[in-house]
Amino acid sequence: QVQLVESGGGLVQPGGSLRLSCAASGFTFSSYAMSWHRQAPGKERELVARITNSGGSTTYADSMKGRFTISRDNTKNTVYLQMNSLKPEDTAVYYCNTQSRYWGKGTLVTVSS
Secondary structure, rough: EEEEEEEEEEEEOOOOOEEEEEEEEOOOHOOEEEEEEEEEOOOOOOOEEOOOOOOOOOEEEEEOOOHHHEEEEEEOOEEEEEOOOOOOHHHHEEEEEEEEOOOOOOOOEOOOO
């Protein structure tokens, strides 16, 4: 069965960086686009970034452009989210997604001084 396991979240100060990872299994990873989403307290889940199956094309939500970078390693069945210049409003649970219907359990990112 499809499994997505996020890791790398934690507490970081404003302006800091974190790198999230999502390890995938149970499907042919290199055949599918992957995406990161996030849900802040009291808010709806939103798309953060998406990457095509080959990694050749990426898209970002406007508020993340220039600060976040999505990438993937098809040899490791893993997708990454490098987050720089973090702001308190980036505090959220970050989720990995594939094929629109499969979700990981999420990893909490807290940006606070």
